[in-house]
Amino acid sequence: MKILKIYSFMLLLAVSLLTLTAFQAGNSNSTGGDKKGSVIKFSHEKHAELSACQDCHTTVPTSGSLKDDLFPGHEQCSSCHDVEDSDQCSTCHYDGVFEPIQKPASELIFSHKQHTGDKTECVTCHAGIEKAGYGIEQGAYNPGMETCFTCHNDRKVATNACESCHISTANLIPDDHKVADFIKVHKFNANKLDANCVMCHDESSCMDCHTATNVMTENNTRDNFYMPYIQSTFKDGAKQQKITRVHSLDFRFSHGIDAKGKLSDCQTCHQTETFCAECHNPSTNGDYALNGIVPMTHLKPGFVTIGVGTGGGEHAKLARRDMNNCVACHDVQGADPNCITCHNDADGIKGTNPKTHVAGFMKSENGDWHNDLNSVCYTCHTDANARPNGVKTLGFCSYCHK
Incomplete structure (x- = not known):
């Protein structure tokens, strides 16, 4: 009797599996099976x-x-x-x-x-x-x-x-707009030959953000102009946000810093070949910093004075006051020939070259120049002994090691 029950259960299970398989096959056929519907x-x-x-x-x-x-x-x-x-x-x-x-x-x-x-x-x-x-x-x-x-x-x-x-x-948003950095790169889409922005946008759409050209002509004073993204301080709502989201008021003097490190951001709105050339007029090598417009401060007599003990002239004062202004055009790490022409130490003799460092600049004697040949120090200090593990009593090393 017990064996009969077992056989009956197994038979019922087999019938159930066959029925389920047939049902699934029927469902598969109803949608075309492997014909993708x-x-x-x-x-x-x-x-x-x-x-x-x-x-x-x-x-x-x-x-x-x-x-x-x-x-x-x-x-x-x-x-x-x-x-x-x-x-x-x-x-x-x-x-x-x-x-x-x-x-x-x-x-x-x-x-x-x-x-x-x-x-x-x-x-x-x-x-x-x-x-x-x-x-x-x-x-x-x-x-x-x-x-x-x-x-x-x-x-x-x-x-x-x-x-x-x-x-x-x-939510009528095209798929190519659904990327995290679309605001930064949308200019490149707009410049394509098959660009179709005007299907959805007109010039008023652009003006929601692109009002930077009006910033310097509007009456913006300290009382009604605030730094970006501090919405609680906006006095006139959207207008302030439009202005402040673009550039700070002194950006004309410091924009070179961003242009070097974030050129693709600039290209989102500006065509560098034409926009930059309005002021910078580069020569054939395309270096705006070296061949472009020269600030008025650079044209004054005594801007640069040559010789140890002269103090360097006006440019030294400006550099100590605001190095960021210099960095906007010049590479102060040594790659700019305008700086490296004078600011170098090729002979390894202390006191024979223009002073570059401010008093007390070396707060620690455990600098990377002891073990890294690529240390920024070796951009200017180029005498034969200027290297990690050099002879302590010679050249660059002798400035500290007597």
Whole structure:
């Protein structure tokens, strides 16, 4: 009796598994199995050679909504195919798959009736569909906004108002805008030959941020101008934010620092070849700092005085007062020949070259010059003994090691 129960249970389990397998197979067939959801076998390429689009899609010329079913049925297919012969079903249908094509819901307002006629061919909007073979995804050849914009641009009879085509205008953001640094790099997209910004934006869109050209001409004083991103201190809301989000008021004097380290940020808004050249007029090597405009302070007599003990002239005072101003154009780490011409120590003899360091600059004697040949010290200190583990009593090393 016990053995009979075991056999009965095993038989019931086997039947259950077979039933589940058959059910899953049926579900697989209902969606086309491995045909990626295809309901019928169809090639536009083969049919376009034999007939026109409207021969199959007969309801298109009168359709006023995307809710209409525009797919051809047996009535249209019967013009060429024998739809009554059950042995011929597999010509178009997959085995066991006979449900109608499901039309996906659309979020657009569109009338084929208004868009079709003597002047508009189907392939004008559905470009390339006449070459489409088997297994294309539904909607793969529907027109994109670039195609629509050829007419919907406010320069022809069609409007470009979003509401005229989109049921909802919320979150109408292109995929290429959904990147973290899009604000910084959007200029490069806008400069492309196929840029399509004007499909959605006009000049007023740009002016929400690009008001920097008005900053220096408006009456901005200490009382009504604040540093960026401190929104609680804005007195007139959006206007202040537009101004302060761009550059600080002294940016004309310090912009070179950002230009060296963040040139791609500058290029987001400025075309460097033309914008910078308005002031800097570079020579053939393109170095604005070395060949561009010279500040008025540099043209005064005594700006640079040569010789040990002269104090260096006005440029030394300005450097001590605000080194950032110098860095805007000059590389103070030694790469700039304007600095290295005088500020160097090639002989290793103390006191024979212009003084560069301020008093007490070396707070620690354990600097990287002891073990790193790439230490910034060796940019200017170039005597034969200026190196890590050099002879302590010679040249550069002897300045400390007696």
